[in-house]
Amino acid sequence: MRPFTYAAPQSLQEALDLLAKANGTVRPLVGGTDLIDQLRQRRKTADVVLDIKRIPEMHRLEYVAREGLHVGAAVSCADTAAFAAVRELYPAIRASCLLVGSVQIQNRASIAGNVCNSAPSADTVPPLVTLDARAAIVGPRGRREVPLEEFFTGPGQNVLRGDELLLEIVVPPPAPHSSNHYLRFIPRNEMDIAVAGVSSLVALRPRGRICARARIALAAVAPTPVRAKAAEAVLEGHVVTSELIEAAAEKAVEACRPITDVRGSAEYRKELVKVLTRRTLRHCMASLGQPLES
Amino acid sequence: MTFVANFSDTTLRKAVRVVAKLPLSFTVNGEPRQVFVQPWQTLLEALRDELALTGTKEGCSNGNCGACTVLLDGRAIVACCMLALEAEGQDILTIEGLAKDGRLDPLQETFIEYGALQCGFCTPGFLLSARALLNTNPAPNEQEVRLAIAGNLCRCTGYDKIVRAIQAAVEREA
Incomplete structure (x- = not known):
């Protein structure tokens, strides 16, 4: 690794002072599981590594x-x-x-x-x-x-x-009558980076299966994590059925701007978003005591 | 501990690579140790190069293979993704400290009995991941054992003997 200074301040103020006054690039450090590898591979540089774990x-x-x-x-x-x-x-x-x-x-x-x-x-x-x-x-x-x-x-x-x-x-505290789930797809069982990931949240009105609020967020299918707002709108205010979930899953794909890379093609990622959106929504309904017949 | 300096000048930076070593005090295998390390040295490098504890292996050096697994305050971590100076005041257990008073850890015994190694390069990491698991969960099921060693790669055994050796140690410790 290229030389850098290591600082482990014991107070927030000390850390902020250091950030404000240090010459060159300061890289905050917590676990180091990304940063240390990036420094070693020279994908990032640091003049000061600022360990915040003693604050x-x-x-x-x-x-x-x-x-x-x-x-x-x-x-x-x-x-x-x-x-x-x-x-x-x-x-x-x-x-x-x-x-x-x-x-x-x-x-x-x-x-x-x-x-x-x-x-x-x-x-x-x-x-x-x-x-x-x-x-x-x-x-x-x-x-x-x-x-x-x-x-x-x-x-x-x-x-x-x-x-x-x-x-x-x-x-924030989870809404009443709500359920939240995350699924990612990787081609092995453990230890891999998501080809695509979907988290869904469903909040139902006090009785029945009318959706009061839906949130769907996607990983690894755009330059940043994104919300699938059109898919959320499909669900909100409606009785959640298998057909509605299918429609929301189709809509979620529209929020993607995936790339093709070693982990999967853009088309494959879109298909994954559809499948994972459907599965996470069905899981949410099941854990709210409202399982849907398949 | 705070140590701040301006190393933006290239010449100074080169000079610093040779001379700037800072004291690190920590506990290794139950004994207080003090060594001098460069800020950019990893814990793995400090253990191997400064303390000559070469039982901790360097495999991928990016946190994927688990060959450099050690216990930090009882929890499994990879020493390649941690700066040595981060270990100030902490307690580290390496493979050299696993046997106590000349007696092998039950996991070491069962790894030998079950032939849970071939080339042996990954073995210290597997043993420490397994030790960390049994310290917090004395009766893990097979799924829990497999999850606990998911971050350790072995290219020889195919894992089954390792899993069986860990399960045998569970029974022995029960």
């Missing part, structure tokens, strides 16, 4: 009634998945954290790192987008929050400025 605020993992879930930037995917409130209220977040690499990777990698790395295929992102999660960012001008849906600007690109740090991900 107490970065380790917040808390569920607050009415506010929702706070996942600090330094919280590992393993700890997030094991957290009681995540197990209970956010099954899709848990599922996606347990899809990020191996056990060894999950013990180091964080949702914040997955978000800041901003790969279109990031597994933890689609469930967070369906849950209307926000990225809490700190910088010299204080704290600002950005809906995660608006955080990404391109492959590896996002709205974070050079003097800012991602502090935590905030996820």
